[in-house]
Amino acid sequence: MSIYENFNNSIEARFIKYAKIDTQSDPDSASCPSTLKQKNLGTVLVQELLEMGITDAHMDENGYVYATIPATSKKNVPVICFCSHMDTSPDCSGENVKPIIHTNYQGEDLILPDDQSIIIKLEEHKDLKDQLGNDIITASGTTLLGADNKAGVAEIMEAANFLVKNPEVKHGTIKILFTPDEEIGRGVDKADLKKLAADFAYTIDGETLGSIEDETFSADGATLVVNGVSTHPGFAKGKMESAIKILAEILDSLPKDHLSPETTHKKEGFIHPVGIKGQVEQGEAQFIIRDFTDEKLAEHGRFLEETIKKVMIKYPGSTYQLNIKAQYRNMKQILDQHPKIVQYGIEAIERAGIVAKPQSIRGGTDGSRLSYMGLPCPNIFAGEHAFHSKQEWVSVQDMEKAIQTIINIACIWEENS
Template sequence: MLKYLNSGNSLQNRFIEYVKIDTQSDPASASIPSTAKQKDLGRVLVAQLLDIGIADAHMDEYGYVYATIPSNSDKNVPVICFCSHMDTSPDCSGFGVKPIVHSNYQGQDLVLPDDPAIVLKMTGHPDLKDQIGNDIITASGTTLLGADNKAGLAEIMEAAAFLVQHPGLKHGTIKILFTPDEEIGRGVDKADLKKLGADFAYTIDGETRGSIEDETFSADGAVLLIHGLSSHPGFAKGKMESAIRILGDMISSLPKDRLAPEATAQKEGFLHTVSVQGNVEQAEAHFIIRDFDDDLLAEHGRTLKTLVKGVMADYPNSTYELRIKEQYRNMKKVLDQYPQVLEYGMLAIERAGIPVKKQSIRGGTDGSRLSLMGLPCPNIFAGEHAFHGKQEWVSLQDMEKAVETIVNLVQIWEEKSS
């Protein structure tokens, strides 16, 4: 069987080109995409898809990139989509990324030159122990790298080029979808699934080599707005009820030994304050609520409401508004109805010669919402690590295995079809 080879370092070159393009999304923006600069990368991807020979590649008005590799099989093969997102996290700057390739890693500390205080150590990044002899790519210390999810973009693009160049590898129709704004929870808001026309999909947005994920958090978001009572501070006794203080009391009332990100792991959910702003008269906080179980998720929301009411009882002249909104739901309930989607993904990883790591995501992907929208979509590793921060890294050899997995996967779907 013909296997993918990273000839001419094309995979590395693609990835480095993509991470240098700033595509940070903005949760405060109401536009679609939230930042116009995401389309800068979209245009590059479309041009490269066209150069590969994929004639229908295009970007729509919302910044979504669509493309099709036609079937070369005479079998009735389900249409398979591969999806990655173009934006990077608002949590850390993605402007002026300077990628550094640390060739032939031997277990040493990786000091990032633009901020020597940022050091990647094996003790803090245990997956580095499996990277001896590999090539590790980081940023320079002032930005995130953007492997989340530009590693996935590069891997899908590389697999597409390989498949087009090797028509002897049999496969059904393959769809490609690149989305904006995944990092702010809007990644599939304007995805046109009818136009996409896929039966099943895979996001390429996971972490550790060999991992495949069929379960995500269910997620809600909450906004708490406090209306306090303002007064001149020199004459405030018995009058002022500062919205800032009220909000501080509220945040302090959240559990610290449970229901907090820093106190939970595996299948445990949490309540987490992600931003605060305000003044004496009015203050606002945003929260995320997470759990794998929808009933527990609802219970966490009720906990938040109870805590707010308890704090507000001490401030009789102030009022509040608490809004809880659904964000996405655990995709497992959908994927369990289509076991072959996960089974074929695991087989593709095994054929790449690496152990399968079936696991759950303490987070979400575009696949969460795509699954609930009727497009079953587990998540396959892209090799990204320590995402959303300056210590983000990826292994070139893990990325090569991701490409090989994609190539294997489309062949498996063809083999299993009649």
């Protein structure tokens, strides 16, 4: 399917509008959404959807936005959902984002004006070489941009607007889902899939133009508590066993040349300590464990416990508890049971005139969880790059291709029904 209109100007303005709304999530908050300000964007989205003529658009008490685009086809077409998350990462400030448009990019390094030490260098951002002549949007140097995932949100909104305005384009029922708190691992915790009533879904939250991701890490989280022996430090000889030092020794015993994020890539997994706290009497460390197969994931968990036991032998007065919990699993195990989902996604990308790039994610998406909740869901590119950082950028032209891809997916499902 060729594109029916030029989205360039509208996607640029829409994305910038959303990027300026602070929606940073908070891992230390127990509420849902974790920050009320995420609802500020949700309110805007609902109003815009209603103005498009999508009459059931609404946001629930937990900050999830739902909407339905009615079918224009008389065929029995599977119900397809498009999903993106509204929150931005807590890793970098998302307050007072000032988007900047660098028109007609010609390969130069992009120096951001509010902090000129922040430079987006061509040699460090390899995908920039494919952006010559395009329009690049960045933040100003003091915040992230929020293309992760407001690019996806804006693209879904543009595609929705197009489908509503062009009822001659044949498609089945389309569902829209915008989620809070994806960046802190809670993106679909309270998603109402019964209300959503979709058969299959696509998250729009990928990076490189043309990418479609049908595989993620499988993920576990681990909590290690060490109970040491505390005594007065002036009289501690032969008695004290500091939980802080025991934890430090355990962390130092983990491999330094493999099995860590900084030493792995492609299909290699890792054990990654992400937090530590404690006193002499008791200390706690948090880990994330990742790999692409459940077997290797379990193997890493066993290796972590073996490492702990080797250290604990030296401290006979101390004890430990290791609790490993599942976080999410590789969505490929589900998607392989429904090959048409990825097949149609690839075709949709190619119809947009770009090369489809099937790949794996060294991470997870809302689609990982959704797939195991009964809604099979690969991930399509949104064009976001260098996410969670002040160097984040997105191409207007890449976003336009993502809109085309979304529309193409809707049409292809109808054609093949």
